Amino acid sequence: MRLCTKQLIKSVSFLLILILLLAAGSRLFLPKDNRSESGMEELAANGILGERDSSIDVLFIGDSEAVSSFSPMEMWNQHGFTSYVCATSGQPMNLSYYYLVRAFQKQTPKVVVLETDTLFQGITMDKSLLSDASLLLPIFQYHNRWKSLKPEDITSPISHTWTDPLKGYNHSSDVDPADASGYMASSDHVQEIESLSVTYLKRIQALCQSRGVSLLLVSTPSTKNWNYPRHNGVAKTANELGLSYVDLNTMADTLSIDWAADTRDKGDHLNDSGAKKVSAYMGDYLKHTYQLPDHRQDSAYASWNLDLEQYRLTVG
Numbered sequence: 001m002r003l004c005t006k007q008l009i010k011s012v013s014f015l016l017i018l019i020l021l022l023a024a025g026s027r028l029f030l031p032k033d034n035r036s037e038s039g040m041e042e043l044a045a046n047g048i049l050g051e052r053d054s055s056i057d058v059l060f061i062g063d064s065e066a067v068s069s070f071s072p073m074e075m076w077n078q079h080g081f082t083s084y085v086c087a088t089s090g091q092p093m094n095l096s097y098y099y100l101v102r103a104f105q106k107q108t109p110k111v112v113v114l115e116t117d118t119l120f121q122g123i124t125m126d127k128s129l130l131s132d133a134s135l136l137l138p139i140f141q142y143h144n145r146w147k148s149l150k151p152e153d154i155t156s157p158i159s160h161t162w163t164d165p166l167k168g169y170n171h172s173s174d175v176d177p178a179d180a181s182g183y184m185a186s187s188d189h190v191q192e193i194e195s196l197s198v199t200y201l202k203r204i205q206a207l208c209q210s211r212g213v214s215l216l217l218v219s220t221p222s223t224k225n226w227n228y229p230r231h232n233g234v235a236k237t238a239n240e241l242g243l244s245y246v247d248l249n250t251m252a253d254t255l256s257i258d259w260a261a262d263t264r265d266k267g268d269h270l271n272d273s274g275a276k277k278v279s280a281y282m283g284d285y286l287k288h289t290y291q292l293p294d295h296r297q298d299s300a301y302a303s304w305n306l307d308l309e310q311y312r313l314t315v316g
Contacts, residue, residue: 035162047164048084048103055301056107057292058083060168061100061204062115063091068269069115069220072167073311074276075283076304080294083286085168092121093200094132100204104211111290112208113282114201116219116234116245117226123196165307171272171315178259178267183223184231184249191229193237205241214290219247220278221257223267246285248278255281272315 031039040046044067048056058081060070066087075083084107086099096118103109193201208215217238219226226249238245248255255277259267262274270278286292295301 031158042088043162044164044166044168044170045086045088045099047162047168048086049106049160050163051084051107052300053106054108055082056084056103056109057081058111058113058286059100059103059107059109060085060087060113060115061091061096062087062118063121064089064170064269065117065220065222065225066091066115067168067170068172068264068271069275069278070113070282071169071171071272071275071279071315073165073169073308073315074279075286076296077308078280079283079287079292080296081283081287081292082295082301082304083167087115087118087168090121091118092123093118093197093204094123097200097204097207098132100207104207108211109213110292111214111216111286112204113216113218113286114204116217116230117222119193119197119201119234119237120191120225120230121197122194123200125196165310166314167307169275171275172264172269173272173316174264175261175271175273176263176265177261178223178263180223180259180267183259183267184226184228184252187228187232189229189232190236191227191233193233198237201237202241205243215243216286217243217245218282219245219249221248221255221262221270221274223259223263225268248281251281 036043048059058072058075060066060072060083064087067085067089070083070085072083072085075081084103086103088095088099091099096114100112205215217234219231219234231247231249234247235245237243257270257274257277262270262277264271295304
């Protein structure tokens with residue numbers, strides 16, 4: 001019995017020392033700013049960290065369909081509410097949850113919009129565990145940063161100074177027409193969402209509920225990524241969880257998406273022309289459904305009008 005107790009004490013002591021070392025390494029390896037020269041990854045999505053605390057009304061999460069479809073500056077220009085796209089290419093649900101948790105550390109949005117293509121991005125268990133561990137101990141994500149560590153990383157405080165003037169939107173004026181024949185053909189088939197993705201959706205829902213934040217599911221137009229079986233799968237899950245769901249793929253007449261002119265890559269993603277149409281509709285929908293404020297005359301948001309000027313120079 002005494003030997004077992006000693007072994008237990010040794011094991012617990014080892015684990016405590018390991019956790020302390022990982023925590024210290026996390027503090028050292030974590031980028032001290034959200035710029036590339038500081039070692040930050042996914043700059044546009046992490047630009048949210050440079051936004052003023054509690055200044056964002058709407059957060060968008062998801063994969064590349066989100067970054068190419070939602071233009072926060074278009075919504076600002078038309079309605080005056082603030083939003084940011086915390087999305088990345090190929091983002092599965094575990095990373096959507098990861099980015100939302102990090103954004104919630106500084107922001108208290110009224111609405112979170114999840115673009116639903118991410119629900120069909122496969123999640124491996126090892127990547128799920130890694131992203132969850134990285135929230136507690138960032139060294140698991142930034143372990144390769146030892147190559148670029150500087151002496152000031154030891155003592156420098158964390159200070160995020162950069163934000164994206166496009167607010168996470170990925171702009172493209174390229175035009176590459178899509179073949180839309182058969183797109184959104186009616187079907188009763190239901191494409192089920194993988195259980196691990198549903199688990200993360202429930203975690204996102206619980207996180208939003210705990211903060212009094214509305215969660216909205218939105219499917220943006222894509223001839224390559226969307227069809228009626230996927231629509232039916234998301235609609236079924238949304239109904240089971242009591243979530244609101246808007247499928248813009250079923251609203252061709254309302255949006256007037258022109259697949260000869262509004263896509264950058266044969267219907268996979270929208271270009272600037274298509275994103276403006278989606279953002280015009282979603283801006284109006286979000287504004288009136290959630291009674292979002294208009295900050296355009298508020299001096300505390302003057303930087304957004306400056307970013308709008310930069311946006312116009314970049315996107316037109």
